[in-house]
Amino acid sequence: MITMFLVLSIVFMLMRLLPVDTYFGGRSDSMSDTVKDNILKQLGLFDPWYVQLGNFWKNLLFHGDLGESIVIQQGVKCVDLIIPKAKWSFQFGAIAMVFQMLIGYSMGVLMARWKGKFFDSLGNLYILLINALPAAVYFLFIQLYLSKVLHLPMFFEPYNTASRILPIICLSLGGIASNAMWMRRYMVDQMNLDYIRLARAKGMTSSQVAFRHVMRNAFIPMAQSLPTTLLFTISGSLYVESLFSIPGMGGLLITSIQRQDNTMVQAMVLLYSAISVVGLLLGDIMMMVCDPRISLVKKGGSR
Amino acid sequence: MSEMKQDVILSVKDLVVKFNLRGQVLTAIRGISMDLHKGESLAIVGESGSGKSVFCKTFMGLLDNNGWVDSGSIEYAGQDLATFKKEKEWLHIRGKKIAMVFQDPMTSLNPLKPVGKQIQEAFTLHNKVSAAEAKKRTLELLADVGIPEPERRYKQYPHEFSGGMRQRVVIAIAMACVPEILICDEPTTALDVTIQAQILELLKALQRKYGLTIIYITHDLGVVANVADRIAVMYAGDIVEIGSCDEVFYDPKHPYTWALLSSLPQLGVKGEDLYSIQGTPPNLFHEIHGDAFAPRNPRALKVDFVARPPYFEVSPTHKARTWLLDPRSPSVEPPEHIKNIRNIRKLKKEDAVNEQITR
Structure with missing residues (x-):
């Protein structure tokens, strides 16, 4: 606060x-x-x-009044200007995030499980490509060619569900790569720990070890950032939204600053700082839920 | 002799274990043959890197991915463990027949699972039972390893346990299926001295109760003296001397055992520098000719550098790999310290005799 x-x-x-x-x-x-x-x-x-x-x-x-917009849409309340845009951005962002998590984490788990094998190399190639290529290149590629191949609309139309597919793919790609990378990395870290040796000595198969012991422990370092990531999806993606002409939040802050719409800037700074603070708090709570060693309540020595 | 044969629970023959390290091949175990007797406690001692842990890991197929059994056999319950390749083959051995207690209890438990669940898991993996039954068994186990208030402790996480208590949990996990062989890889190294004694007592009690065969891997000769029936001394991937506790401590034959015992602080004389073994262990990347300890052995014979000594039997239970025991070799006196130990033993024996007389 x-x-x-x-x-x-x-x-x-x-x-x-x-x-x-x-x-x-x-x-x-x-x-x-x-x-x-x-x-x-x-x-x-x-x-x-x-x-x-x-x-x-x-x-x-x-x-609850943040004043009226001065330049962008004169006389309209900032809140009324932001909320519909944020809704669009959040909708796209949240769906993309679900894909990022589902595909990214399972990819990471599989890569770690077969570390050094074919699937791992394939995953690494994907991660490398996504990180090395400028997003603009493959976004354009998706918009121009994939829309033709799959017969999907090139631009977003509010009442056409099919037109949402390509933007969501674009939004997901980067997140999938980073989720997979971190998941793999943390799983590999965990697999080298002593308790994994003990779990194997109990007579567990490698898959049992990976799913019952390693996965959850590897997920914890990432749990903290989840709420923040989810909340920040409302800020939208400048590039994807302008590419597919989605009426989202993408460039709103930048435009407001450029055009010196002071009340809008205030409103958006309030929004984003609130998201950061709430996101961090939720992240901490999430860590507490996942990891029994962490407690938000003050306690004496932990032993 | 035929009676002895029946007692053998696990028999290792000419075991060779190799590792691939950065493209080079390292021979970690150089042809060990050894029998493990049912119900005994065998201590494997040796310096770091002598291969004692690797040797025991082969019994459970827990070698790191870059290591493999090159030749030799490990016979257990009519099977040759050395031929096991797939994980599936190991599953009915690991945890069920042969279990292991690891060195550091601080890191060998999953920090995010309640300890009860971790013990229960070991049990349910090998026994198809209802959850309630598994929990009951887990509570019994917790009580068995001396953890008070098992009901409450069942739900707690490892970080709520002290080091000694955690090691008890690790032992409970190993005991979950009442294995035939328990391998304890430096079970007390990470614990403080008072706790060490408690854990060793616990292991001894469990051994009596369930008729376990225990292998202690350690470099702490104090632990060895406390618990072992037999001692195997390892050097550079080979057992150089094996015999009963008394034989190895009071009548050692191999120069490496001499050196090891001479460097015990308890045997040092006040005012004199403590004995230390000169040189470094051999590089296992190269093939070793002759006796691996010869380069560090001031009493080495010429033959030690040329030919690898076979085992010479000192008594039916005691054998050592040194040319010194060959009848053709010149008689070499063991160092002063070792003679002192022998004297101590003689005195002890005389004491015992005197005691009997006075009674």
Whole structure:
């Protein structure tokens, strides 16, 4: 909470240092100084900084109001502007994440299970390709050629489910590669530990060891980042969304900053910092659930 | 002799184990032959890298992936374990017939599973029983290895156990299916001295209760003296001397055993430097000619560098691989320390006799 308060206040104060021209929605040339002063006064910009900051927090906390957009869609509440876009991004991101986890983790498990064999090499080749090639290359490839081969629409249409397939594939590829890589890596780490030798000495098969002992233990280091990753899917992907013309969050923050839509910037910074903080908290809780050695409650010595 | 034969539970013949390390082939076990008798405790002693762990791992097929049994046989219950290639063949041996206790209890348990489950798992792998029955057996096991409040401990995680308690859990896992042979790979090395004694007592008690055959792998001669019926001294992948505890301690024949015993701090004389063995163990990447210990042995004979000595029998239970026991070899006196031990033994015997007389 304190983090969020600080982040937001600092951004708010910094934005007060910007030139005031932006508040006139690009029509500053045609306005007289009195009109300009009036607008600024209405926005409360002549008040001392602490009053401004106080008002900002008061509106936010008691009315859930983040102000209106100034440039992008003049007069529309920031929240109303963000939520529909975030919904699209989240929908795509969450579905892609499910694929990333399902395919990525199972790929990692299989690679670790047959380490050094054919499947492992194949997986490594995939990971290497995805990481080495600029995303733009294979995104374009998918959009141009895969759409032809599979007879899928090249652009997103809200009422056509088939048009969602390609963007989701694009969004998943990178995540699959990194999930597989980390899963494999942690599984290989775990397999060299003593308790695996003991499990084998009990008379377990390698597969039993891999599924009953190694998998869960390998997953834990990754569990912490899951909530953050899930929540941040609402920020969308700039490239995929513009490529397939999805009305998502992709470039919203950058556009807002470029066009100096101060209230929008504030709103989005609030959103993203909230996501980070909540995501980290959820990550910690997740670790606690998965790993009995971790406890959020203060306790004496662990032994 | 025929009676002895019946007692043999596991018989190793000319076992050779090799490893592939960075393209080079290393011979870790150089033709060991040995019998394990039912119900005995055999201690395998030797310095680090002498191959004692590797030797015992071959009994369970737990060699690392780059190692293999090159030749020789391991006979157990009418099967030759050395011919086992697939994991499936090992499954009815591992944990069920031959079990192992590992060195470091801090790392040999899965930190994320309740200990009860980990013990139960070992049991249910080899026995088809209901969950309730398996749990009952697990609680018995926990009580058996001296863990108080088994019901409560069953649900706890390894990090809630002390080192000694964890080793008890590891032993419970090994005992889950009441194996015939228990291999203890330095079971007390990671524990402090008071706990060491407790764990050794526990192992002895379990051995009496279930008629176990135990192999202790150790370099702690204190442990050996405490628990072993027989001692096998290993050097550079070979057993150089094997005999009963008394024979090896008080009447050692191989120069390496002499050197090993001479370097015991307990035998040192105050004010004198403690004996240490000169040189380093041989490089196992190369083929070894003659007696592997010869280059470090100040009393080495010429023949030691040329031909590998066979086993010479000192008594029916005691044999050693050294040319010194050949009738043709010149008589070589063992070092002072060793003679001292012999004297100690004589004194002890006289004491025992005196005791009997006074009674």
